[in-house]
Amino acid sequence: MNEIVIKQNIVPNVWLMGIYSPQVAKKAKPGQFVILRVTETGERIPLTIADFDSDKGIVFIIFQVVGKTTSILSTLNIGDSIADFVGPLGMPYEQDSNDKSYLFIAGGLGIPAIYSKVKMLHSQGKDIEIIVGGRSKENIFFEEELRKYCSSLYISTNDGSYGQKGLVTDILTQLLENGKRYDEIFAVGPVLMMKAVVDITKKYGIKTLVSLNPIMVDGTGMCGGCRVKIGNEIKFACVDGPIFNGFEVDFDGLMKRNSYYQDLENLSYKEHKCKIGLGE
Ligand SMILES: Cc1cc2nc3c(=O)[nH]c(=O)nc-3n(C[C@H](O)[C@H](O)[C@H](O)COP(=O)(O)OP(=O)(O)OC[C@H]3O[C@@H](n4cnc5c(N)ncnc54)[C@H](O)[C@@H]3O)c2cc1C
Ligand code: FES
Structure with a gap:
């Protein structure tokens, strides 16, 4: 169980x-x-279900190597197994059947979190x-896959090496200033x-709507690690989310909480790299 049956390096440091x-x-x-937990003594990390094939029993994950656990995961190969693979967790994406036009915005590693929604809405004939x-x-991936499911795909890179130079929000502003309107905008990426x-x-x-990425531990609403302020209420992103109404999210509070463990995470990754002989 939990055997790796497909492994692809899609762009540097990102694996499917x-x-x-x-x-x-x-x-x-x-x-x-x-x-998931890569080994029985490893830490638990959350990863989006990028896609799934119910007939073949396969769940697709796409992850970027950013620290110890994702680094260890990337060294596993086809035929290896992951110790724990718990899910599906969180509330599924809820669509409003009246909505017809959608704009999805994926920054950084946001693509896994939009892919299956885009596919589903496209199969319903929605305009995406x-x-x-x-x-x-080199950080842009899945371009061809996404083009199959949308009427327009806009690309931006910070350094201008591909698509429009700048940020996704520059393109968003241009589209809205030029009169484009959407029934729903869905954004996922850095806070x-x-x-x-x-x-x-x-x-x-x-x-x-936004898909949040707070620190998660148990993923069942027990530890409180993923709490976020939504409007006047405290919610747990693992059971109430991770998708929330963007207008109600306390983004500043989320950024603060996400940086709590940064020193420890950096130290743990540094020690792991030294252990496997990669230096710092
Ligand atoms: C609901 C959800 C879905 C996610 N989906 C994806 C995905 O599809 N692909 C992907 O590459 N990443 C995804 N992430 C982020 C991913 O969980 C972190 O990159 C991963 O935990 C890093 O672990 P690490 O040990 O390699 O790095 P670390 O050095 O431990 O951490 C690097 C950074 O990752 C984040 N992180 C670390 N531990 C956790 C944790 N337990 N929970 C949440 N964030 C953490 C922190 O921002 C941290 O600064 C998702 C996060 C959430 C909450
Ligand atoms: S991860 Fe523990 S309450 Fe959400």
Whole structure:
């Protein structure tokens, strides 16, 4: 169980894996995630269910190597197994059947979190546009896959090496200033990016959903690690989210909480790299 049946290096430092997990694949819905432990003594990390094949029992994850656990995961190969692969967790993406036009905005590693939603809405004949942004050309992936499911795909890179130079929010502003309107905008990526998107869409009064990425431990609402302030309420992103109304999210509080463990995470990754002989 939890055997890796597909492994691809899509762009530097980013891996796609297909995990054989029929129970998760059978129940998975767009918007949900898994919590996995690579080894029995390892830490638990959440990863979005990027896609799933219920017939073959395969769940697809796409992850960037950013620290110890993702680094260890990237060294596993086809035929290896992951110790724990728990899911599907979180609330599935809820669509409003009256909505017809959508703009998805994926920054950084946001693509896994939009892919299955885009596919689902496209199969229902909805009009979909997508903005994808990354630091550089080498960080942009899944371009061809996404083009199949949308009427327009806009790309931005910070350094201008591909697509429009600048940020996803520059393209968003241009589209809205040129009169484009959408029934729903869905943004996922770094917290600062989602905050900036919401600052713009609020002015136009366009419903905006975001998928949050707080620190998660158990993924069942027990530890409180993933708490976020939504409007006047405290919610747990693992059971109440991770998708929320962007207009209600306390992004500043989320950024603060996400940086709590940064020193410890950096230290743990540094020690791991020294141990495997990669230096610091
Ligand atoms: C609902 C959800 C879905 C996610 N989906 C994806 C995905 O599809 N692909 C992807 O590459 N990343 C995804 N992430 C982020 C991913 O969980 C972190 O990159 C991963 O935990 C890093 O672990 P590490 O040990 O390699 O790095 P570390 O050095 O431990 O951490 C690096 C950074 O990752 C984040 N992080 C670390 N531990 C956790 C944790 N337990 N929970 C949440 N964030 C953490 C922190 O921002 C931290 O600064 C998702 C996060 C959430 C909450
Ligand atoms: S991860 Fe523990 S309450 Fe959400």
